[in-house]
Amino acid sequence: MEALRVWRASFNLLGFAASRAAAASAGRAHRFHIRCCSPAAAATTKPPQDRRRRSASSSSTSDRDSIRAIRLKKVEELRGKGYEPYAYKWDRTHTTKELQERYTHLENGEVCTEASVSIAGRIVARRAFGKLVFMTIRDDSGTIQLYCEKDSLTEEQFEQLKAFIDVGDILGASGSIKKTEKGELSVYVSFFEILTKSLLPLPDKYHGLTDVDKRYRQSTLT
Structure with missing residues (x-):
């Protein structure tokens, strides 16, 4: 019985570690996605200086x-x-x-x-x-x-x-x-x-x- 309890505790600990690793991986992917999209968004909201100069x-x-x-x-x-x-x-x-x-x-x-x-x-x-x-x-x-x-x-x-x-x-x-x-x-x-x-x-x-x-x-x- 003692061996069974040890085995169950080890199994739960491994499951918890795996879920934390998955969450961390998802967070990194999310941050990477934001960084990639930010320049494109900025480009659409701020017209280039040379374009304004050409217009003037x-x-x-x-x-x-x-x-x-x-x-x-x-x-x-x-x-x-x-x-x-x-x-x-x-x-x-x-x-x-x-x-x-x-x-x-x-x-x-x-x-x-x-x-x-x-x-x-x-x-x-x-x-x-x-x-x-x-x-x-x-x-x-x-x-x-x-x-x-x-x-x-x-x-x-x-x-x-x-x-x-x-x-x-x-x-x-x-x-x-x-x-x-x-x-x-x-x-x-x-x-x-x-x-x-x-x-x-x-x-x-x-x-x-x-x-x-x-x-x-x-x-x-x-």
Whole structure:
């Protein structure tokens, strides 16, 4: 009888050890399965960085192409109306810096009607308010505001100003000098001419682009 009890105890101990070994083996297989599947799951939830970059680049290129197409249409319409959007010359009498220094003494709201000035530069800002259009023009010396009022221009020129002038265009403008009520020295425009129609918007919002090679590569005049 004693031998029988020993045999039964040994048999139960072996069965318990076998069940523990089977459980441990199943656990390892389960953990291995999780590790294998995790990268695939991560790949489906996190799109690759290069895919996002390609998407952004494609969208940017598409926008530039659309803007270029719109501005090329404006070039065609201007030529259809008898205007050449790439002028050969413009007689400039002052730089923007010279005007800022010479007429800084004007009072707010004062117009210097005896002054007759002519400047040229690139339009870097534009705002329209009904019968008024304000533009900021930049040349190699600085900037000045163009004060464009419907009553001081011909009907045709004012419509051209609203429909065809974009930021980035190079413009020639002539007129008198005015300091606005807010103290902004301006050229009170009586005549203007498009000297170069820009086909693309200014890169980097026109400021901060100091790399000369990059400026040529991203030229808005192409």
